[in-house]
Amino acid sequence: MRNLLIFITKYNAFFLFLIFEIASLIIYVKYNSFQKASVINSTNQITGGLYARADELKGYLSLREVNDQLARENAALRNQLKSSKYVDTVARKTVIDTIYKQQYEYIAAKVINNSINKRNNYLTIDRGSRDGIEKGMGVINANGVVGKVAFVGEHLAIVQSLLHKDSRVSGMLAYNKEIGYLQWGDDMNPHKALLVDVSNNAQPKVGEPVLTSDLSLFPAGIPLGKVSRLKAKGTGFFLNLEVALAVNFSKLEYVDVVVNKFAKEQAALEGQEKKDE
Amino acid sequence: MSRIILTNLVRFIVLVLLQVLLLKNVTLYNLATPYLYILFILLLPFETPNLLLFVLSFLLGLTIDAFYDTPGLHAAACTLLALVRVLFISITVQKDGFDNEPEPTLSIMGFRWFFTYALILTLFHHFFLFNLEVFRISEIDYTLSRFLLSSVFTVFLMLISGLLFFRKKERK
Numbered sequence: 001m002r003n004l005l006i007f008i009t010k011y012n013a014f015f016l017f018l019i020f021e022i023a024s025l026i027i028y029v030k031y032n033s034f035q036k037a038s039v040i041n042s043t044n045q046i047t048g049g050l051y052a053r054a055d056e057l058k059g060y061l062s063l064r065e066v067n068d069q070l071a072r073e074n075a076a077l078r079n080q081l082k083s084s085k086y087v088d089t090v091a092r093k094t095v096i097d098t099i100y101k102q103q104y105e106y107i108a109a110k111v112i113n114n115s116i117n118k119r120n121n122y123l124t125i126d127r128g129s130r131d132g133i134e135k136g137m138g139v140i141n142a143n144g145v146v147g148k149v150a151f152v153g154e155h156l157a158i159v160q161s162l163l164h165k166d167s168r169v170s171g172m173l174a175y176n177k178e179i180g181y182l183q184w185g186d187d188m189n190p191h192k193a194l195l196v197d198v199s200n201n202a203q204p205k206v207g208e209p210v211l212t213s214d215l216s217l218f219p220a221g222i223p224l225g226k227v228s229r230l231k232a233k234g235t236g237f238f239l240n241l242e243v244a245l246a247v248n249f250s251k252l253e254y255v256d257v258v259v260n261k262f263a264k265e266q267a268a269l270e271g272q273e274k275k276d277e
Numbered sequence: 278m279s280r281i282i283l284t285n286l287v288r289f290i291v292l293v294l295l296q297v298l299l300l301k302n303v304t305l306y307n308l309a310t311p312y313l314y315i316l317f318i319l320l321l322p323f324e325t326p327n328l329l330l331f332v333l334s335f336l337l338g339l340t341i342d343a344f345y346d347t348p349g350l351h352a353a354a355c356t357l358l359a360l361v362r363v364l365f366i367s368i369t370v371q372k373d374g375f376d377n378e379p380e381p382t383l384s385i386m387g388f389r390w391f392f393t394y395a396l397i398l399t400l401f402h403h404f405f406l407f408n409l410e411v412f413r414i415s416e417i418d419y420t421l422s423r424f425l426l427s428s429v430f431t432v433f434l435m436l437i438s439g440l441l442f443f444r445k446k447e448r449k
Contacts, residue, residue, distance in 0.1 A: 016331040017360040024338065024356055028349025028409070051344075054298050 104219050105259040107131060111252045116190040121163040125255060128155040136217065138258040144223035144246030145169060145212060146255050163190055163249055171195055171224045172213040178202035179213050182224050182243065190249050193225065198239040204230060210243050218258055281322060289337065292317045297344035309426040313434045314341055315402050318358055319395060322380050323370065327363060334359035347410070354406040361401045365394060383439030395435045403428045
């Protein structure tokens with residue numbers, strides 16, 4: 001026994017080696033064979049925390065690079081946004097009809113600027129002369145009449161809204177076809193307008209639709225609004241009716257520009273007639 | 278005595294941090310990976326008792342394992358390293374000389390001795406480490422090239438750090 005102890009102390013390095021080597025191999029094999037989560041790995045608090053700190057520090061070092069990259073990515077993404085693009089293909093809705101010759105064409109446009117709270121309101125659309133828009137064309141949307149084109153640029157056009165003191169649209173009462181002029185009242189209410197110069201023979205009803213007449217630059221039958229009050233102020237020889245406008249001007253997004261293919265012919269003829277007078 | 282303990286404690290922490298934060302990310306051509314942390318075991322004083330030497334080696338290996346997610350692997354390699362160190366020192370250094378030469382550093386022991394010491398110990402450690410890690414005879418050529426190039430890299434770093442902390446006045 002004594003000799004054994006002497007032997008072990010003499011070669012203690014080797015025995016210590018054996019003990020620790022076997023211990024570490026047991027840990028190694030056990031971990032590898034069972035793939036169990038162990039305390040000795042980078043998920044515990046100390047090692048994981050240290051790695052997290054180091055990663056934070058590394059993050060600071062590359063901030064500039066990351067910023068540049070993000071800025072570039074932002075720019076690239078913004079370029080892909082629909083709102084930053086000028087849509088080049090013009091949507092033209094044309095009704096193909098073999099019996100009737102096409103008189104009206106519609107050019108879809110997006111409203112990019114709008115106002116309703118001035119005395120004279122204009123809205124800007126993203127179509128211009130390049131897309132076939134000319135001054136004086138009518139502008140409508142799905143609900144009714146919006147206005148008419150006042151100025152035309154190459155890519156953009158400015159539309160004189162119905163909410164303008166000079167806007168006058170020929171309208172008619174839907175049931176008895178009496179004609180009058182629609183104009184914006186001077187109380188600057190964006191939801192109301194006046195149908196003036198209606199013949200006294202007309203017997204309008206509240207809620208009767210007001211449509212565009214054949215005399216306007218719009219196709220006949222486009223809604224303007226509904227009669228909301230029968231006796232508006234200024235009623236004299238003619239009836240003045242208050243009309244609730246069909247279009248909600250504060251929420252305009254897309255409009256259609258009306259192309260009247262006979263407009264030039266009509267203008268030329270009417271000009272000749274005036275000359276004759 | 279307390280100075281020696283403090284020095285070694287600082288060395289332990291610095292080497293572990295250096296290993297897991299910097300050298301863990303360094304790999305040359307997917308072959309050479311330096312394991313500089315074993316320098317701690319190499320630089321322990323000559324008088325370190327064997328028990329303490331093995332315990333420290335085992336702990337160092339486990340610490341590195343904790344960061345490398347390989348429990349037991351580095352501990353086993355470090356334990357082997359401790360044994361090789363004991364044998365190497367008992368062969369090459371006279372026992373009476375311990376008083377004059379407290380630590381096996383480059384500046385105390387001279388370049389030739391330190392280079393041989395570091396090279397042999399590193400070779401043992403790396404050979405055992407890489408083969409235990411792969412544990413497959415079919416990849417032996419890749420493992421051997423990794424082992425050789427990593428050993429060169431590690432020894433190179435050891436010599437650099439030895440020269441970095443070279444103190445001429447201690448040379449006797």
